Amino acid sequence: MLEVLIEPLQYGFMQRSLVIAILVGLLCAVVGSYLMVQRLALLGDAISHSVLPGLAIAFMVGANIFVGAFIAGVLSTMAIAWIRTRSPIKEDAAMGIVFSAFFALGITLITLIQKDNKIDLNHFLFGNILGVTIQEVRDTAIIAAIVLIIVVLLYKELLFYTFDPLGAQAVGLPTNLLNFGLMLLIALTIVASMKAVGVILVLSLLITPGATAYLLVKRLHNVMILGAVIGIISSISGMYLSYFFNLPSGPAIVLVVSGLFVIALLFSPSYGIFTNKKSDSGQLLPVLQELKQLMRSR
Structure with missing residues (x-):
């Protein structure tokens, strides 16, 4: 068994993949914990899709794709805030409008690039952790x-703002700056994770490790620590699955982390479906009663 685990590491690309897996698993779990607690998963999805035109434009002009993606993520965040503050449109609707427009623009630009250059840029969408370069490892490490x-x-400031935005504002914390800073952290995390899981699947790595940890522990710092462990294990496991079974790396990582979430959902001591049948029956019984009433009324 040990030989099986060590054998892939004799290759340079697997060594680089291992470093990326650890960095991305740690980073996504820590930052994603704030997203999950604030119920802003859609915002992570919006920013992850919005970075696509930035990296496409950066590729076209020969610039660093990490910089281009980050700029696009910041612009999308500013666009969402502008629509929300200058119109009666709610934040979730603004997110949907911005991320769909940015994503459509990114797909269009990538299609044009592929026509002219005969290269495959699909790894930006779905990730390719086994294809990372030394420069990408360096950039990811700096971002992390x-x-x-x-x-x-x-x-402490982010913790206060996350759980009680009004209280944070009342005591004089710069809540607008904290909110924008958190958006920047999310954008940086998504940029760092692009190569591992791609812009489409990065939301899973941002949310699922923290959600899994939330089923097992209660305090935010414990959620971050356990979520980081889950994220790292999932990234490394997905990397090995991708290597041995010739699977796409991004989906393999997401499948592993999703599987761990399902296990926690079923067997969590406090919230597990199988281990906490009292709450489960309490939720299912009203649904069954309403179904019976509907059937009788017909």
């Missing part, structure tokens, strides 16, 4: 270090 340092330095 920046994000984690900011989270550590502003942990």
Whole structure:
């Protein structure tokens, strides 16, 4: 068994993939915990889709795709905030409008690039952790270090703002800056995760490890720590599945982390469907009663 685990690591691309898997699993779980607690999963989805035109334009002009993707993510965040504050459109509708427009633009630009250059850019959509380069490992490590340092330095302020935005504003915290800073952290995390799971699947790695940990522990710092462990294990496991079974790396990672979530959902000591049948029956009984009433009324 040990030989099976060690054998792929003799290759340079697997060593680079392992580093990326650890960084991305850690980063997504930490930042995604804030998204999950604030119920802003759609925002993560919006930003992840919105980075696509930025990386396409950066590729066209020969710039760093990480920079292009980050700029596009920031612009999408500003566009969502502008629509929300300057119109009666609610935030969730603004997210849907912005991310669909940015995503459509990105797909169009990628299609044009592929026609002219005869290259495959689909790994931006679905990820290819086994194809990372030394430069991409370096860029991801820099982004991860920046994000984690900011989270550590502003942990108390972000914690207060996450659970009680009105209270944070009342005590004088710069809530608008904290909100925009959190959006920047999300954008940076998505940019760092592009190569591993792609812009389409990155939302799963942002939300699912934290959601899985939330079923098992209660405090935010514990959710972050356990979520990071789950994210790292899922990324590494998906990487090995991709290597041994010739599977696409991004979907393999997402399937592993989703499987761990299902296990926690079924067997969590506090919320598990099989281990906490009292709450389960309490939820299902009213539904069955209403179904019986509907059938009798007909």
